[in-house]
Amino acid sequence: MMKRSNEPVFWSLFGAGGVVAAFLLPMLIFITGIALPLGILPPEALAYDRIHSFASGWPGKLFLLAVISLPLWQSAHRIFLSLHDLGIHRGREFCRWLCYGTALLGTLIPLILLIRI
Amino acid sequence: MSKRRPYVRPMDGWWLKNPYYVRYMSREATSLFVGVYALILLAGMVSLACGETAYNNWLMAMTNPVSIGFHLAALAAAIYHTITWFAVAPKVMPALFLAGKRVPDIAITTTQYAIAVVLYLGLFCMVWRV
Amino acid sequence: MxxxxxxxxxxxxxxxxxxxxxxxxxxxxxxxxxxxxxxxxxxxxxxxxxxxxxxxxxxxxxxxxxxxxxxxxxxxxxxxxxxxxxxxxxxxxxxxxxxxxxxxxxxDATDFINKLESIKPYIVPREARSLEQGEYLQTPEQLARYEQFSSCINCMLCYAACPQYGLKPEFTGPGVLALLHRYNADSRDGARADRMQIVNAEEGVWGCTLVGYCSEVCPKQVDPAAAVNRNKVNSTLDYFLRFLMPGGGESG
CATH class of the missing domain: 3.10.20.30 (Beta-grasp domain)
Structure with a gap:
């Protein structure tokens, strides 16, 4: 009999991350990394007080957690599988921990910070 | 005695041998940009929690030309991710049936683009409205 | 000329x-x-x-x-x-x-043939019917759920298109998984639980990274990539539902 894979756990997080990345990331990257620094958006748009109060409410907390954590799971999953595609098999377990460990930290850190804000 | 000696071809550099595979690997490579951008957001999150000075330093760092260059590349990667994601989504979702007929893939992909445009505009307007 | x-x-x-x-x-x-x-x-x-x-x-x-x-x-x-x-x-x-x-x-098609055999590529009746009871009836929608996947002619073009099969020959592969789906998606079939054990394995659908070239080269428009990836959803449901439902999911 074949052994049941634990992939469903990582694949679900990958899928959720892929959805968030597709539906939000292009605009989010444009806003934070291009429009604001180049002055297309006024500096007040992402001012400290505004974002801090956004992060104080539950919808804001959920949004921030989702856009930080889920894309990291998507990215970790693809990078880990790509190593296999590229024929890199050395240190496979180390790479697994590094990829998914980063995603796990990227979930726990914002989770704790957002609860405390 | 058997004279059989089945030959197994090596897989080295397989992803360069077919344009389809090159596009696949490019799709997978977008995850590098997605991951780094999420880490940048994470840094922003940490600085937000540290206080106003730290947060303003993060905003200042975002105006660095290197940062802007990275975000332009990341935007292109994210758009490529979006296109490929919407293209394969109908293959992953359970088959949808309306009035006994399968909803065609193109209808599902188009609906996703419509939702994405609404979300992009909604997000931009939300940030814009100071 | x-x-x-x-x-x-x-x-x-x-x-x-x-x-x-x-x-x-x-x-x-x-x-x-x-x-x-x-x-x-x-x-x-x-x-x-x-x-x-x-x-x-x-x-x-x-x-x-x-x-x-x-x-x-x-x-x-x-x-x-x-x-x-x-x-x-x-x-x-x-x-x-x-x-x-x-x-x-x-x-050498031995590996493909062995894998094909392993998925029970035939209908295992959900309920036994005698001749007097007549044929098994299906609605057009029930037919549409598996019909395209039944067009497979075992030509193995999808295996030649699948780099994951090339990288790890233990992967069940697109064609066989598409045929597995063809029987699992058939309303007359009752062997889904057995086949889910293959679906759920690393060698099952989880060996796929959705390159998608298999569906591109299929001469019969079977779309193996869709069959494999829809079963990732099925396998995920099976994985988590076994914790919720007494007696476990479809394959325990």
Whole structure:
């Protein structure tokens, strides 16, 4: 009999991350990394007080957690599988921990910070 | 005695041998940009929690030309991710049936683009409205 | 110039296990005609130039699934691919990618056949019916849920398209998983729980990274990529539901 894979756990997080990345990331990257620094958006748009109060409410907390954590799971999953595609098999377990460990930290850190804000 | 000696071809550099595979690997490579951008957001999150000075330093760092260059590349990667994601989504979702007929893939992909445009505009307007 | 005087070059992969350490390419010049298939080109070589050339074929009409080869690096049925699509360029014919080469263009299909057998590629009746009870009825929607996946002709072009199969031959692969889905999606079938054990394994759907090329090359529009990836959702539900439902999910 074949052994049941634990992939469903990582694949679900990958899928959720892929959805968030597709539906939000292009605009989010444009806003934070291009429009604001180049002055297309006024500096007040992402001012400290505004974002801090956004992060104080539950919808804001959920949004921030989702856009930080889920894309990291998507990215970790693809990078880990790509190593296999590229024929890199050395240190496979180390790479697994590094990829998914980063995603796990990227979930726990914002989770704790957002609860405390 | 058997004279059989089945030959197994090596897989080295397989992803360069077919344009389809090159596009696949490019799709997978977008995850590098997605991951780094999420880490940048994470840094922003940490600085937000540290206080106003730290947060303003993060905003200042975002105006660095290197940062802007990275975000332009990341935007292109994210758009490529979006296109490929919407293209394969109908293959992953359970088959949808309306009035006994399968909803065609193109209808599902188009609906996703419509939702994405609404979300992009909604997000931009939300940030814009100071 | 009439078709009779035109010629076209075909470069063919040759491998003789008793003589060659690895495959070599040999070029043949054959008469060109716009209605000739690549298979007919290979047959011309065997009949008039080199009788030692080995390749599989049978029906000449894209239904037996035995003449699959790589044509200019793409998996194709040689009976369904025409010289005119490449003329005046050169045609390069190789044995199907990712499969062990037995000799020339003949690949070893043992692994595929074993995997095909393992998924119970037949209907295991959900409920026994006697002849007097008549046939099993299906609605058009129940038919539509599996019909496209039943078009598979076991030609293995999707295996030649799948780099994951090339990288890890233990992967069940697109064609067999599509056929597995064909029976699991059939309202008359009752062996879903058995087949889910294969779906749920690393060697099952989880060996797939959705490259998608399998569906692109399928000569019967089966869309194996859809069959495999919809079963990732099924496997995920099965994985988590077993914690919620007493007695476990469909396959415990």
């Amino acid at each position: 009439t078709d009779i005087e035109k010629t076209i070059e075909i470069e063919v992969m040759r491998y003789h296990p008793e003589q060659d350490a690895s495959p070599v390419f040999k070029t043949y010049r054959i008469p060109y005609a716009s209605d000739q298939s690549v298979l007919q080109g290979l047959q011309y070589i065997k009949d008039y130039i080199d009788g030692t050339l080995s390749f599989r074929w049978s029906c000449r009409m894209a239904i037996c699934g035995s003449c699959g080869v790589m044509i200019n690096n793409q998996p194709k049925l040689s009976c369904k691919t025409f010289l005119r699509d490449y003329y005046p360029g050169k045609i390069r014919v190789e044995a199907l990618q990712h499969l062990p080469i037995e000799r020339d263009l003949v690949i």
